[in-house]
Structures are given as C-alpha cells and as structure tokens.
Amino acid sequence: MKHFITGLIAAAVLATGAQAQQKIVVGHALSPTSHYGVGAQAFIDTLTELSGGTFTGEQAPAGQLGGERDMIEGLQIGSLDLVVTSTGPLGNFVPEVFALDLPFLFRDYDHARKTLDGEIGQELLAKIGENNLVGLAWSENGFRHVTNSQRPVRTPADLEGLKLRTMENKVHMTAFSGMGAAPTPMAFPELFTALQQGVVDGQENPVTVITASKFWEVQKHVSLTGHVYSPAVVLASPVLFDGLTDEQKGWFMEAAKASAAATRAEVNRLEEAGVALLRENGMEVITDIDKAPFAALAEASYSVYTDQYGTEMVDRIKAVQ
Numbered sequence: 064m065k066h067f068i069t070g071l072i073a074a075a076v077l078a079t080g081a082q083a084q085q086k087i088v089v090g091h092a093l094s095p096t097s098h099y100g101v102g103a104q105a106f107i108d109t110l111t112e113l114s115g116g117t118f119t120g121e122q123a124p125a126g127q128l129g130g131e132r133d134m135i136e137g138l139q140i141g142s143l144d145l146v147v148t149s150t151g152p153l154g155n156f157v158p159e160v161f162a163l164d165l166p167f168l169f170r171d172y173d174h175a176r177k178t179l180d181g182e183i184g185q186e187l188l189a190k191i192g193e194n195n196l197v198g199l200a201w202s203e204n205g206f207r208h209v210t211n212s213q214r215p216v217r218t219p220a221d222l223e224g225l226k227l228r229t230m231e232n233k234v235h236m237t238a239f240s241g242m243g244a245a246p247t248p249m250a251f252p253e254l255f256t257a258l259q260q261g262v263v264d265g266q267e268n269p270v271t272v273i274t275a276s277k278f279w280e281v282q283k284h285v286s287l288t289g290h291v292y293s294p295a296v297v298l299a300s301p302v303l304f305d306g307l308t309d310e311q312k313g314w315f316m317e318a319a320k321a322s323a324a325a326t327r328a329e330v331n332r333l334e335e336a337g338v339a340l341l342r343e344n345g346m347e348v349i350t351d352i353d354k355a356p357f358a359a360l361a362e363a364s365y366s367v368y369t370d371q372y373g374t375e376m377v378d379r380i381k382a383v384q
C-alpha cells in the first residue's frame with residue numbers, strides 16, 4: 064500500500080513536471096575522465112544550468128550499472144534515467160541502427176559526423192524512439208582498432224585464429240569471422256579481466272577507450288585498422304522523458320547536444336595525442352595498414368543489414384559529402 068501511494072505521488076509529480084528537484088543518473092561504461100565521462104558531465108552541467116537547478120545529476124561510470132546492453136534494458140523499463148552508450152548492442156533493440164555499424168563504411172570523422180548530424184541521423188534517432196527508448200543526440204566513440212597480446216597484426220592473415228572480443232553486435236562478429244579472427248562477444252565490464260587472464264587474445268576499440276581503460280597493461284600490440292566507426296548516442300528512458308513538460312524536454316535535448324560536443328572534442332584531442340600515449344605506455348603501434356584486404360573480407364557482414372533493409376541506406380550514407 065505504501066509503495067502504491069508513493070507511486071501515485073511520484074506519478075502526479077511527474078505529470079505536472081513540477082517536482083522541486085530531481086537528480087538524473089547518467090550511466091556509461093568508461094572512467095569519469097574518459098570522453099564519455101566528459102560528455103556525461105557536460106550533460107549534467109548543462110541540464111542543471113538550463114533548468115536553474117530543478118534537475119541535477121551524477122555519473123554512474125565504469126559500468127557500475129551494468130554493460131551497455133543491460134543499461135539499454137534499464138532505460139526501457141525505467142530503472143535508469145540516461146545513458147551514454149556506443150551503438151554496439153543497440154542494433155539488438157533497434158535493428159535499423161546496424162547500418163551505422165557496417166565496417167569500412169565511413170571515410171573519416173567528418174563523414175561520420177555529417178551523416179549523424181544530418182537527415183540520416185535524425186531518421187535513426189526517430190527509429191530509436193519507436194522502440195521504447197528516447198534518442199536525444201548522436202555522440203561519439205571513434206574509429207576502432209585491433210589490439211592483442213600475441214603478435215603484430217598487419218594483414219588479415221595475422222588475425223587468423225586470434226580470439227578477439229567483440230561487442231554484442233552481429234555485424235561486427237560476422238565482419239571478424241570474415242577477416243579470419245575468432246570473435247567472442249562480451250560485455251565491456253568483463254573485458255579487462257578477460258584480457259588479463261587470457262580468456263581472449265585481443266579486442267578492438269578506439270584510441271579513446273584503449274587509453275581510458277589502460278589496455279596497455281594487458282595488450283602489447285595495436286594496429287590502426289580503423290575497421291569501423293563506432294558512434295555513441297545519448298539515450299533517455301521513455302519512463303522519465305514522457306513525463307517531462309515540453310520545456311523540460313527541450314533542456315534535455317540541449318544538454319545532450321552539449322554532451323555530444325564535449326565528447327567529440329575529447330575524441331579529437333585523443334586522436335591527436337593517442338598514438339604517442341599508447342607508445343609511451345609500451346604498446347607497439349602499427350600505423351601503416353593496407354585496409355583494402357581487410358575491407359574485402361569484412362564485406363560479407365553487410366548482408367546482416369542489407370538482407371533485411373536493402374542497400375538504400377548504405378548508398379545514402381556513402382553519398383554524404
């Protein structure tokens with residue numbers, strides 16, 4: 064009974080949008096100082112400022128609230144407010160988003176950002192909105208590179224038989240099978256220990272994540288394969304969002320844009336400083352990779368998306384200048 068009454072009061076307060084103060088928890092997988100941490104903090108600071116303190120916030124970093132797949136589920140049921148996540152597991156909830164996870168699709172950061180900031184990005188945020196989630200803004204993780212403990216990877220032959228952790232994403236898994244590795248999907252919070260204990264030989268992530276997670280402690284080799292662009296997205300729970308007034312929704316959208324901008328700035332910084340940082344920390348960095356043979360072998364993964372949706376979106380993304 065008590066819970067019922069508390070629930071009624073909470074619902075009434077949400078319905079009027081007039082609560083005195085509400086603390087928003089922003090979950091993400093990485094450290095508080097990472098590119099996601101910087102973005103989560105920018106969200107909180109902007110929201111607090113725009114709302115004159117009606118909303119405050121705090122980060123729940125480092126996968127404290129679970130892996131990215133768990134956190135997305137938490138948003139759907141309303142146990143979580145807000146998450147900054149890669150699109151890694153998002154295609155399991157919104158399959159149209161797999162289009163963004165296709166390997167060797169985006170030419171460079173400029174291409175990816177223009178696509179996400181334009182019509183295509185808006186359409187995909189709307190698709191997210193049809194699946195019991197609220198897509199507030201596209202943020203960024205970065206171009207992903209292969210690291211491993213065994214040997215320098217220069218050609219697909221060097222990937223042969225490597226046990227490589229991938230995200231829980233069937234496009235990525237199919238791509239790595241094609242390129243010769245043995246993909247092992249795993250939630251990010253389990254990854255460091257799995258690398259340390261040799262459960263997997265390698266993994267793939269952007270410089271941002273390799274540095275934020277100090278993977279140099281457990282990985283010797285990194286190859287700048289840039290095999291796929293990894294978008295991130297600021298997602299809200301519909302349970303929270305649908306209870307907001309239009310003005311409050313506007314604040315959340317603005318805060319998400321500020322979050323994405325702060326994260327992208329940090330990605331830029333780390334892309335500049337990253338390779339030196341990796342070397343300083345003892346990694347052997349292979350920079351001159353011929354991507355064409357990797358791309359040819361990864362192409363089989365396109366059918367994971369195109370079998371269901373055709374090639375129109377792929378062509379549209381390629382055409383973005």
Ligand code: EAX
Nearest residue numbers: 092148149151230251268
């Ligand atoms: O979103 O799972 C991953 O490898 C992601 O790139 C990471 O958690 C940041």
